[in-house]
Amino acid sequence: xxxxxxxxxxxxNPARVVKxxxxxxxxxxxxxxxxxxxxxxxxAKVLPMLLNNEIGGFLQAPGNNEI
Numbered sequence: 001x002x003x004x005x006x007x008x009x010x011x012x013n014p015a016r017v018v019k020x021x022x023x024x025x026x027x028x029x030x031x032x033x034x035x036x037x038x039x040x041x042x043x044a045k046v047l048p049m050l051l052n053n054e055i056g057g058f059l060q061a062p063g064n065n066e067i
């Protein structure tokens with residue numbers, strides 16, 4: 001899947017992108033931070049932000065700016 005597609009909503013058969021979940025800058029930052037490669041302990045600290053859709057807070061969390 002091309003970069004940025006994992007942050008999109010798709011529908012239909014065959015699937016097509018209906019809309020993007022985040023703006024372009026946020027998608028680029030998520031791809032740079034790569035939260036799927038973070039240690040579980042790091043994710044656990046910011047889990048409340050992720051569960052409440054506070055992606056901006058997650059991206060500003062300590063450690064994410066170093067990547």
